[in-house]
Amino acid sequence: MRKNARKFCSMFLTPSEAHESVPKDMRLVNDGYDYMVNKKYEKAKSLFEQALTVNPYNAYALFNVGLIHEKQGNREKATNMYQNVIALYEDDTRKESNVPIRIKQSLVDLARERLLGGLEK
Numbered sequence: 571m572r573k574n575a576r577k578f579c580s581m582f583l584t585p586s587e588a589h590e591s592v593p594k595d596m597r598l599v600n601d602g603y604d605y606m607v608n609k610k611y612e613k614a615k616s617l618f619e620q621a622l623t624v625n626p627y628n629a630y631a632l633f634n635v636g637l638i639h640e641k642q643g644n645r646e647k648a649t650n651m652y653q654n655v656i657a658l659y660e661d662d663t664r665k666e667s668n669v670p671i672r673i674k675q676s677l678v679d680l681a682r683e684r685l686l687g688g689l690e691k
Contacts, residue, residue, distance in 0.1 A: 595625035602634060611638045629659050629677050640684065652681035 592600070602617030615638045621631040636651030659678050 593625075595621040595628045595631065598624065599628060599630045599634070602631070606634060606638065611641060614638060627658055629655055632658070633677050633681060636681070636684070649685065652685050655681040656685075 598617045598621035602614040602621065605611075605614035605617065615635060618631040618635045618638070621628050622635070625631075632651050632655050636648045636655070639645075639651060640648035656678050659676075
């Protein structure tokens, strides 16, 4: 779980209650995100993939695996992940970015932006 979320939850719940109240796939995504921002892509990807085994429709895991594939030069795999996000969540605006400069932007819009803007080489 990200630090701010942990801090907020700790105001109301004990640490173990706060941790257990978050679904397992989202705990894995949050942990993976922490590794990803620290450029530990293989560990992050492993956690995102574990989240997808728990919930194959987790938009955050799908999108972030796409980002990692893109950063590693796997353009075809990245494209595939972004297309999955778009196909699964095109009509769902509730799946929003949690990155400060992208708050309130849907993951579908971010996936489209990655595809239309050209993937990193």
